Amino acid sequence: MAMEPRGKAPHHLVVVGGGMVARRLVDALRARDGEGRWAVTLLCEERRAPYDRVALTSYFTGRDPEDLALGGQEIWDDPLVTIRRGVAATAIDRAARTVTTSDGRTLGYDSLVLATGSYAAVPPVPGHDLRGAFVYRTIDDVADLRSYVESLRGELDRPLRGAVVGGGLLGLEAAGALRALDVDATVVEFAPRLMPLQVDDGGGEALRRLIEGLGVSVRTGTATARLTDHLGRVARMHFADGPALDVDVVIFAVGVRPRDELARGAGLEVGERGGVVVDDACRTRDPAVWAIGEVACIGGRCLGLVSPGYAMAEVVADRLLGGEGTFPGADLSTKLKLLGVDVASFGDAFAQEPGALEVVVSDPVAGVYKKLVMSDDAKTLRGGILVGDASAYAALRPMVGRELGGDPVAHLLPEGATPAPTGDLPDDAAVCSCNNVSAGAIRCAVTEGGCTDLAGVKACTKAGTSCGSCLPLVKRLVTTELEKSGVAVSNALCEHFDLSRAQLFDVVRVQGLTSFSEIIAGHGRGRGCDICKPVIGSVLASLGTGHILDGERATLQDTNDHVMANLQKDGSYSVVPRIPGGEITPEGLLVIGQVAKDFGLYTKITGGQRIDLFGARIDQVPAIWKRLVDAGFESGHAYGKSLRTVKSCVGSTWCRFGVQDSVGLAIDLELRYRGLRSPHKLKLGVSGCARECAEARGKDVGVIATDNGWNLYVGGNGGFTPRHARLLAEDLDTETLVRTIDRFLMLYIRTADRLQRTAAWVEDYEGGLDAIRAVVLEDSLGIAGDLDAAMAAHVGSYEDEWAATLADPEKLRRFASFVNAPDEPDPSLAYVGERGQARPATPEEREGGAVLIAGTTLEVRP
Amino acid sequence: MTPPATTAPSSAAPVPTDLDPTDPDPTALGDTAGVWEEVCHLDDLPRERGAAALVDGVQVALFRTHDDTVHALQQYDPYCGAHVLSRGIVGTRGDVPTVASPMYKQVFDLRTGACLDPVGREPVHLATYPVVVRDGVVLVGREPRHGSGPS
Ligand SMILES: Cc1cc2nc3c(=O)[nH]c(=O)nc-3n(C[C@H](O)[C@H](O)[C@H](O)COP(=O)(O)OP(=O)(O)OC[C@H]3O[C@@H](n4cnc5c(N)ncnc54)[C@H](O)[C@@H]3O)c2cc1C
Numbered sequence A: 001m002a003m004e005p006r007g008k009a010p011h012h013l014v015v016v017g018g019g020m021v022a023r024r025l026v027d028a029l030r031a032r033d034g035e036g037r038w039a040v041t042l043l044c045e046e047r048r049a050p051y052d053r054v055a056l057t058s059y060f061t062g063r064d065p066e067d068l069a070l071g072g073q074e075i076w077d078d079p080l081v082t083i084r085r086g087v088a089a090t091a092i093d094r095a096a097r098t099v100t101t102s103d104g105r106t107l108g109y110d111s112l113v114l115a116t117g118s119y120a121a122v123p124p125v126p127g128h129d130l131r132g133a134f135v136y137r138t139i140d141d142v143a144d145l146r147s148y149v150e151s152l153r154g155e156l157d158r159p160l161r162g163a164v165v166g167g168g169l170l171g172l173e174a175a176g177a178l179r180a181l182d183v184d185a186t187v188v189e190f191a192p193r194l195m196p197l198q199v200d201d202g203g204g205e206a207l208r209r210l211i212e213g214l215g216v217s218v219r220t221g222t223a224t225a226r227l228t229d230h231l232g233r234v235a236r237m238h239f240a241d242g243p244a245l246d247v248d249v250v251i252f253a254v255g256v257r258p259r260d261e262l263a264r265g266a267g268l269e270v271g272e273r274g275g276v277v278v279d280d281a282c283r284t285r286d287p288a289v290w291a292i293g294e295v296a297c298i299g300g301r302c303l304g305l306v307s308p309g310y311a312m313a314e315v316v317a318d319r320l321l322g323g324e325g326t327f328p329g330a331d332l333s334t335k336l337k338l339l340g341v342d343v344a345s346f347g348d349a350f351a352q353e354p355g356a357l358e359v360v361v362s363d364p365v366a367g368v369y370k371k372l373v374m375s376d377d378a379k380t381l382r383g384g385i386l387v388g389d390a391s392a393y394a395a396l397r398p399m400v401g402r403e404l405g406g407d408p409v410a411h412l413l414p415e416g417a418t419p420a421p422t423g424d425l426p427d428d429a430a431v432c433s434c435n436n437v438s439a440g441a442i443r444c445a446v447t448e449g450g451c452t453d454l455a456g457v458k459a460c461t462k463a464g465t466s467c468g469s470c471l472p473l474v475k476r477l478v479t480t481e482l483e484k485s486g487v488a489v490s491n492a493l494c495e496h497f498d499l500s501r502a503q504l505f506d507v508v509r510v511q512g513l514t515s516f517s518e519i520i521a522g523h524g525r526g527r528g529c530d531i532c533k534p535v536i537g538s539v540l541a542s543l544g545t546g547h548i549l550d551g552e553r554a555t556l557q558d559t560n561d562h563v564m565a566n567l568q569k570d571g572s573y574s575v576v577p578r579i580p581g582g583e584i585t586p587e588g589l590l591v592i593g594q595v596a597k598d599f600g601l602y603t604k605i606t607g608g609q610r611i612d613l614f615g616a617r618i619d620q621v622p623a624i625w626k627r628l629v630d631a632g633f634e635s636g637h638a639y640g641k642s643l644r645t646v647k648s649c650v651g652s653t654w655c656r657f658g659v660q661d662s663v664g665l666a667i668d669l670e671l672r673y674r675g676l677r678s679p680h681k682l683k684l685g686v687s688g689c690a691r692e693c694a695e696a697r698g699k700d701v702g703v704i705a706t707d708n709g710w711n712l713y714v715g716g717n718g719g720f721t722p723r724h725a726r727l728l729a730e731d732l733d734t735e736t737l738v739r740t741i742d743r744f745l746m747l748y749i750r751t752a753d754r755l756q757r758t759a760a761w762v763e764d765y766e767g768g769l770d771a772i773r774a775v776v777l778e779d780s781l782g783i784a785g786d787l788d789a790a791m792a793a794h795v796g797s798y799e800d801e802w803a804a805t806l807a808d809p810e811k812l813r814r815f816a817s818f819v820n821a822p823d824e825p826d827p828s829l830a831y832v833g834e835r836g837q838a839r840p841a842t843p844e845e846r847e848g849g850a851v852l853i854a855g856t857t858l859e860v861r862p
Numbered sequence B: 001m002t003p004p005a006t007t008a009p010s011s012a013a014p015v016p017t018d019l020d021p022t023d024p025d026p027t028a029l030g031d032t033a034g035v036w037e038e039v040c041h042l043d044d045l046p047r048e049r050g051a052a053a054l055v056d057g058v059q060v061a062l063f064r065t066h067d068d069t070v071h072a073l074q075q076y077d078p079y080c081g082a083h084v085l086s087r088g089i090v091g092t093r094g095d096v097p098t099v100a101s102p103m104y105k106q107v108f109d110l111r112t113g114a115c116l117d118p119v120g121r122e123p124v125h126l127a128t129y130p131v132v133v134r135d136g137v138v139l140v141g142r143e144p145r146h147g148s149g150p151s
């Protein structure tokens, strides 16, 4: 928490432009300015707080605008930070030190930072302003593009065609967006190759082949001459030479221009090609005015990447607090995944320094082109280009300017062929260029900062929190450092097992173990505890080895699983019968209502579309279940780390908008996965169309109907850290969908940590979502058959736990309230009435004697 | 119903000396009915789990460990105010037999009632009850020993 400024009021900093770099400045300043010397006002022309522009294209893979938010939003609640959304600065009066804003106000400043970024350039070709021609810079741009394409698709009964003008980084991003919108894409580039600024001819050629392989047409060496229309909408593209192209939508991605208009108006110096001229402290000639990010012309040029902008933000934060920081120079290294193709370039990629040697590995068949630029003695790395497989990037980039050691070609072989040279990475090597974090800082976070895992190091150093390309290297550094400092990188479950949950799962599965005694004797020590016992109980249950209360297995269960009900705060339990897909007959509702009434239970509808009955004493639970089972209900597993519910909207059977039967699918899925024990609870959802009324993307597995089938999302959850599920696969038919979910769930069950929800598991999984997709859709590990068989075994062996328990007097003995007085209710339970139902009495109510109901004794029939 | 009192670690209450659970023949104490209560058969208690019992009208949690030793603690969980301790998971910490509260997972020594892991709260120790098993019958002493910290 920031301290209140003592004595005098804080200085006022006005930041113009709510982009990524502005956000970094506010973060850096508030993190360091503990005394509250500066109050900040941020003017954002866009209607939203700063967002992740770099990830803009992911808007098309189903992410909401909110998913693009940068970092925690608490910063806007900081009393020293004022954000004005949708308000632009219109003029600066440097003499008066004021800024005029678009809502007609005037703001005084002590310091002013221009972080206005760039706008997308539009070439002056005739027809550039027709309807259907777009640029690609802001959320509003991409939202307009999407709604245009969607409305056109409704009108035209044929595949849509699109073209992107510009074959650089942005153009390929835009082509990816068109593909995500299911529009045929042609990329038109004036230069003779794609990405002319980042890669050389060889790299460009490899990139072209890869991108054409993805169904995107490429025309290089082609100048766009004009666009012509049909009824005011763009319809055809004409070139300086060659045949014209029929198009429905055009995106201009030909570059950006700095938004330096405010500075020009205020008489500040601008560069030859635009941009606010600043020194290496990011200061203009006016000592009260600074410029950072894409709008700054530093060292004679503007830099169109986010990491140099972040470095500038850090410099200004430091300077505002009296520091002496200077801009360290731009690292224009980039690693991108464009249309799923890896492209990276770093250092002196074009071998422009004299005496450079180039080492090239090119495999046209595999679509890989890799080049290292070395010093003339082939020892020191100067730069490189990687196309098709950029896995070496994280390890190589920090080595620029250093001796590589060994044969340079060895570093270009596929991942795993050579050990990555991380151990001896010098402390000053920049590992995370986005956030300017050195290898030394990462090591220090472990040795001195007390960080014990990757998440801790990320939080503490910010390494890996932007583009994420450095994460493999950060992870290896952290692991090495932990091992060195003797903090054994322990996956041990608890004092009884040195194995992690995933390892234990494998051991139990491969050796076919079925009892706790066997497992702990062979692989652990002692008699277990409340950590390892439920894990083993869950592993045995996942492997389908019998009823959870059979023999010794009953000792492993947490009280919820042991009583097969949910423990509540007063020691009573709640009972939830399964209502698959949330569909229930009126007769079923009457049964539940009557049971609740007879046993005096409090009823509430859950978020999972079923009914929870509260206030059951342990000795009442079997009698309640007897009634429910007799009426055809079965366990809802609300108590288990297992499948909870498959929530659904009403879908195409009733809904005017529905395109598929979401209820039918939800019921099938719920009946398929019911009883499946897992590392944590599992929730699924199915929506009948893109309106998403079932909130399926807040679930571990979310299914959303499309015109052509189902889109599958994974890794969502609500709760403490809400996450939106991410797209795993699109337009699946029902059979493929179910098989894919089968494999996803089984892989999760086998490899996740104890109590790790799918969101965290996906993040932790080596290679992330892409690797999981490869396993479940392409069988990259060759285990798909095995996963399918495991799920088939689960489905085949399902039995209702409650029906089985009611049929076994031995199991029923566990529900006695007292071993020497089995029918005597717990005398301490006390309830009061509220809104027509019972609830536990508060301590005050007990003391005051206001208790109305002693125990839930309203039952009229046992 | 007032729960058995619990005490903080500082006030280690004197252990009643007239009750010796290791005494092979509690009837030797004379007043069996007054001091000990026959609760159940050993076979009524599942191994490595707890069960609740009423001893002199007071709720007591009985635990039978894997070596068939029976321990008795107060059933009242001071951390949540409910009578639930018998429903926790039985295990070990090092050589110490333990139970973890089913509510908020505090861990207690089954032998002494000492709180071994207060899960971020102040340690509160539990009262224990003397237990003997004679001819397969479990007898629990009516007089609790007040809890004290790990020695
Ligand atoms: C699709 C796409 C992909 C990209 N991919 C990458 C990548 O992979 N790696 C990489 O390093 N970079 C990438 N970039 C570039 C990166 O996004 C920019 O370098 C970065 O966003 C620049 O940040 P900034 O804060 O300087 O400017 P911006 O993010 O442009 O923010 C400037 C903000 O200021 C606002 N503004 C302007 N004038 C005013 C005014 N007068 N008053 C108030 N507000 C004003 C603008 O509306 C804008 O919101 C990509 C860009 C795009 C569009």
Ligand code: SF4
Pocket (backbone or CB within 6 Å): A649, A650, A651, A652, A655, A656, A657, A658, A659, A662, A687, A688, A689, A690, A691, A692, A693, A694
């Ligand atoms: S998601 Fe679609 S189908 Fe389902 S209820 Fe909403 S609008 Fe109807």
Ligand code: FES
Pocket (backbone or CB within 6 Å): A431, A432, A433, A434, A435, A463, A464, A465, A466, A467, A468, A469, A470, A471
């Ligand atoms: S290099 Fe981008 S997050 Fe580290």
